[in-house]
Amino acid sequence: MDLRYIGLSIGHSFEAHNHRDEGVYEFHLVLEGQGVFYNGEQEYPLESGTLFFSIPEESHAATSTIPMVLYYCNFWLYPEDQNLKHALRDYFLGHAAIKVGRTTNLVFEEIRRKHQSRDSWLRHSAEYQLLAYLYELLSGEQQNTSHQGQIYINEALNYMQSQIRKDFSMEDLVQRLGIDKSYFIRLFKKTMGTSPLRYYLNLKMDAAKDSLRNSEKPVRLIARELGYEDEFYFSRIFKTYEGISPLPYRKLHLEPEISAASSAEALSIASDLG
Amino acid sequence: MDLRYIGLSIGHSFEAHNHRDEGVYEFHLVLEGQGVFYNGEQEYPLESGTLFFSIPEESHAATSTIPMVLYYCNFWLYPEDQNLKHALRDYFLGHAAIKVGRTTNLVFEEIRRKHQSRDSWLRHSAEYQLLAYLYELLSGEQQNTSHQGQIYINEALNYMQSQIRKDFSMEDLVQRLGIDKSYFIRLFKKTMGTSPLRYYLNLKMDAAKDSLRNSEKPVRLIARELGYEDEFYFSRIFKTYEGISPLPYRKLHLEPEISAASSAEALSIASDLG
Structure with missing residues (x-):
């Protein structure tokens, strides 16, 4: 262009x-x-x-x-x-x-x-x-949100980011925004195409997948880092969301390129051989 | 990428x-x-x-x-x-x-x-x-503006767009924003790299140049469309801003491609000959 x-x-x-x-x-x-x-x-x-x-x-x-x-x-x-x-x-x-x-x-x-x-x-x-x-x-994605609406959405996204290791409370969020809960939920859905809770879950599961792929952290630790006290509860949520449990996901997606030194070296040996 | x-x-x-x-x-x-x-x-x-x-x-x-x-x-x-x-x-x-x-x-x-x-x-x-x-x-352009600061800037830009055919009143603008005038001027300069008045003038002169290049409107009409009652006052401002008066600017920059039918046809004849 x-x-x-x-x-x-x-x-x-x-x-x-x-x-x-x-x-x-x-x-x-x-x-x-x-x-x-x-x-x-x-x-x-x-x-x-x-x-x-x-x-x-x-x-x-x-x-x-x-x-x-x-x-x-x-x-x-x-x-x-x-x-x-x-x-x-x-x-x-x-x-x-x-x-x-x-x-x-x-x-x-x-x-x-x-x-x-x-x-x-x-x-x-x-x-x-x-x-x-x-x-x-x-893409046909229409951002028809008003100026003020976009401010609420942005504050909600900032809140979700800040709560990624904790939990999401709709009551807490709408109180911060100072707006009506059902109005906010409608606004968010209309603008983002999904509910605030599902959006937050997507952020969280995205971070979980990143940890599974790019680290060797045990699932228990990943769960805790994302604010889930109970590892099995986390695994259940993950499976519902992703259609596969955390460990099988890790096996499928392990990215050698961004893992620890040892595997990076293993890979450079492999490429020397190849 | x-x-x-x-x-x-x-x-x-x-x-x-x-x-x-x-x-x-x-x-x-x-x-x-x-x-x-x-x-x-x-x-x-x-x-x-x-x-x-x-x-x-x-x-x-x-x-x-x-x-x-x-x-x-x-x-x-x-x-x-x-x-x-x-x-x-x-x-x-x-x-x-x-x-x-x-x-x-x-x-x-x-x-x-x-x-x-x-x-x-x-x-x-x-x-x-x-x-x-x-x-x-x-580019090194640092957008270090706060969320709230950006809201003021956006409202100011909307105001400038809405006043393009009229005039810019700093008093009117800061009253709409409900903030202190000197705070606003500092915020705008820091974020946009220029004063609100110069930014507004740039928007206006940009529109004037567009009319000079892409239409055959007389300068008097262009001045009036941009809220200048006095054609000569407009021409003086234009010359101070652009370093050249409106008419010589038009001669230099006339873009045949987006002008009236006659010149487009003239051009297609010219390209037939070429």
């Missing part, structure tokens, strides 16, 4: 003809505006919070009865970016408009700021951040 | 020997811990908020007097990632430890969540997000 331009754009109308250049992609995010967006053969209502994506062969235009404020971005994809090109075409051809989350303009503003920098690392960072955003868009 | 693993890791110590494999990079972000991190020949104090980066040839180890909670990540760089490899080596060889911002663990948690997904677009997004993070790290 070559990010050519990202920034705010204003006016009552615009018109663009994209047919000359196969590699140029464009999008417009409407911050303010009320009117019509024309893309290829289609017409879409133009309103705040809508992202319009134009692939190379589609000319596009917009008119608005009130002054428009848009983030406008154009970037170039190289022949090597084949996969992304196809994905964007499949996703956007014929339906150019999508509703995006209320924090998208902050993402674009960050990309703009980095792209404008004189520091070439920051300009690279801007391109990768845009790619990360585009792939997230393609 | 191939992101192999990112997740929480717990324990009192670990040891890793990286010398076998030229492409494997690792880092550890300390959430909890108090002890020593050994990297290559060096020793570093291990404490919360420190990121330890290990390049392939450096073996590393850590011990802590309290249980450690870390984000552990390992990824593979390909021969094509030559530039990033050199940059990481230059940056981290001999000084593996850096203090990172308090919101870094949320960035890593987002990368972890996406990386774990069954959706391959989200897994791609995780890799690009990590690349964006690494390049930002290399």
Whole structure:
């Protein structure tokens, strides 16, 4: 990718003809505006919070009865970016408009700021951040959370991280956040696609799997480090979650590369022989 | 890049020997811990908020007097990632430890969540997000803002976007934020590297340049769309900011590709002739 331009754009109308250049992609995010967006053969209502994506062969235009404020971005994809090109075409051809989350303009503003920098690392960072955003868009994961909602989610994630060696108390968490429990659970599920408790369990089991794979710690110790007093209770939870008990999991996944010195040496001997 | 693993890791110590494999990079972000991190020949104090980066040839180890909670990540760089490899080596060889911002663990948690997904677009997004993070790290831009500080910055950016066609009032903004004016100005400068007013001016001049390049609107109209009643006042500001007046800027930068139909057609005729 070559990010050519990202920034705010204003006016009552615009018109663009994209047919000359196969590699140029464009999008417009409407911050303010009320009117019509024309893309290829289609017409879409133009309103705040809508992202319009134009692939190379589609000319596009917009008119608005009130002054428009848009983030406008154009970037170039190289022949090597084949996969992304196809994905964007499949996703956007014929339906150019999508509703995006209320924090998208902050993402674009960050990309703009980095792209404008004189520091070439920051300009690279801007391109990768845009790619990360585009792939997230393609996944269909809609981050439609409000600013305030995202603050609650972030505080909840920080809390879960801080409790990884202990336990998760929903009562404790919602008291810290100062919000209603059922509201929080709904918000979390809507944003993260899973319940707070399952998310926390996933964090914890992920850490357990890391210890099983990358250390020789006995299961009893791993259980204790994760706040489970009872090793057998931990093993039962692990098996329910992973479909396999801790020790068989370890045998299957032991990664020699990050284990103790002895096995690293054993491996370098093996590769000498190979 | 191939992101192999990112997740929480717990324990009192670990040891890793990286010398076998030229492409494997690792880092550890300390959430909890108090002890020593050994990297290559060096020793570093291990404490919360420190990121330890290990390049392939450096073996590393850590011990802590309290249980450690870390984000552990390992990824593979390909021969094509030559530039990033050199940059990481230059940056981290001999000084593996850096203090990172308090919101870094949320960035890593987002990368972890996406990386774990069954959706391959989200897994791609995780890799690009990590690349964006690494390049930002290399730029030396330290986002050491607190969670609450970032909320103020985000609200200020939203305010600036909403005022792009109007004017920026510092009094109005700090009243909305409900914080002290000089505190806010210091916070903004520290985080964004420039004053709020200059940042706002940059947003506005960026939009002006976009209109000059990509439309045939008269300067008077562009000025009015950006909230300047007086065209000459706008032109003076533009010249002070950009070092050149609006009209000469337009002549220099007119981009035929995104202009009106007539010039697009003119260009396609030109390319037929060429």
